[in-house]
Amino acid sequence: MKSALCLCLLLLGLQVQGQHRSNLNDEQQEQKIPHSPEDHSQAEDENLAHVKIAPSNTDFAFRFYKQVREEAGNKNIFFSPLSISTAFAMLSLGARSNTLRQLHKGLAFNLTEIEEQEIHEGFQRVLQLLNDPHREVQLSMGNALFIDDRMKLLQKFLDDVTNFYYSEAISSNFQNSSEAIKEINNYIDTKTHGKIVPLLKKLSSDTKMILVNYIFFKGYWEKPFKNLDTRDDDFFLDAKNSVKVKMMHQKDIFNIHRDEKLSCWVVEIPYKGNAAALFVLPDEGMMKQVEDALLKETVFNWMQSLEERNIYLDLPKFSMSGSYDVKGLFQKMGVTEAFSNQADFSGVVEKIPLSVSKAIHRAMVDVSENGTEAAAVTMIELTLLSAGFPPPPHIRFNRPFLMMIVDKTSHGILFMGKIVNPAAKED
Structure with missing residues (x-):
């Protein structure tokens, strides 16, 4: 897929x-x-x-x-x-x-x-x-x-x-x-x-x-989501309404940034081939504030502030x-x-x-789990045992969010959008 x-x-x-x-x-x-x-x-x-x-x-x-x-x-x-x-x-x-x-x-x-x-x-x-x-x-x-x-x-x-x-x-x-x-x-x-x-x-x-x-x-994602981990979940359109979506799940290391000033999470999910998707998740009720702040300086600061963190990530499939x-x-x-x-x-x-x-x-x-047609891989990963470290943040894209696809070779935003309802088919 x-x-x-x-x-x-x-x-x-x-x-x-x-x-x-x-x-x-x-x-x-x-x-x-x-x-x-x-x-x-x-x-x-x-x-x-x-x-x-x-x-x-x-x-x-x-x-x-x-x-x-x-x-x-x-x-x-x-x-x-x-x-x-x-x-x-x-x-x-x-x-x-x-x-x-x-x-x-x-x-x-x-x-x-x-x-x-x-x-x-x-x-x-x-x-x-x-x-x-x-x-x-x-x-x-x-x-x-x-x-x-x-x-x-x-x-x-x-x-x-x-x-x-x-x-x-x-x-x-x-x-x-x-x-x-x-x-x-x-x-x-x-x-x-x-x-x-x-x-x-x-x-x-x-x-x-x-x-x-x-x-x-x-x-194709550098780190594909596993099909077996995708399950039905709620996506909250607003405080009172929700729709059912296919929610993908992954626990891994991603480049992320928490913008406290704008009250939003920024998660970079890389593709193979020097391109990446930038997902921006405003806190509840903060979408307009984040949208109003969309300037090249804001995104530049986000990109410069990204840090590798182990996170739980929930992202809906959508078309x-x-x-x-x-x-x-x-x-x-x-x-x-x-x-x-x-x-x-x-x-x-x-x-x-x-x-x-x-x-x-x-x-x-x-957007869906991966682009692999037929492949198999065995990987053994050793991680440092946590000793007093805070648990990985759980970033759930289960409410309206922004998306940008950035080509790092040409320094350009190829696509951008706002996902208000992943289940909607409007054109």
Whole structure:
């Protein structure tokens, strides 16, 4: 069974603002992402490119989370901030004037601290690191542009999206909308291993380009939970209501931290392959306080404060998905011009006014005991007899908690969410 299976997708539709005539698009070839070896033989500056964008990406993740929280109410939340920021950073290559400035601000990039070129070099490096086939974790991320075959992109934009973001550029017959929809959904189905149901339902007659970003993650716990230890237990939705869940149990050594100021436990559960899940359990009634404190400095302090402790850990199995109207959320974050008649995407194509008509994000996660198909191991562990030491803390994730999946190689938050009800199947 899977220990964690996470997929998400962002789909952006660019539509024309007025009538136009355009030329045939050149045929484009798929770009392969070169994997990034871990020997660090490349120039130090190149290796640090992903580090330079990490603080902004983390800021964006928490800003976006807080915007989603306002709309989600008492529902589960799960999304990939990296998927969203990558897609809009790629789109920004074709943005100009105030449209570009708003996108940078919305993505938490300050051009007095980082140059525009460095932003794209950072995402280029992240893509290389995430798509390294030699990693133990199964992880892939990529981009595609589906382009109306009557439209010709500017060569500079095309070169940049392929060089920095390894995007495929696929010429499509948008006049035959049903075939174009089928082609795009088939691409999504393939890249997410059949886990994301058809996302694109219809295609406007004004649509000229569909931008797709996908990320697929399948991880295996370094210390799997034993199936035989999983049993039915109560998960408390609030002080009065509970639901039955399959609760996994484990007694082992984990990196943990007790944040007394915010009244929460932080537990890091590592995956094989230099990735980890960070589970945050606020004390009863303290979820809002912890959410309000979600900043890059807070998480940095948590990570720096983790200590190895022997603990009893209870964690529910859960599977959930989420769909988000990124356009509406971005507009509330102050990114408005890209979606309006004032949009300036003159760097994408000449003399054709484009704006973003829709931005949809879908993500799903599946957490269970382990990822081992068939294996056997015998281990004899000797532990020091306790003599006056306090008993191991029992950390029970039996009430709403937060989750982040962090890739330690690229210094990025791949996914984050809030599990309010592990038994809920809402989308």
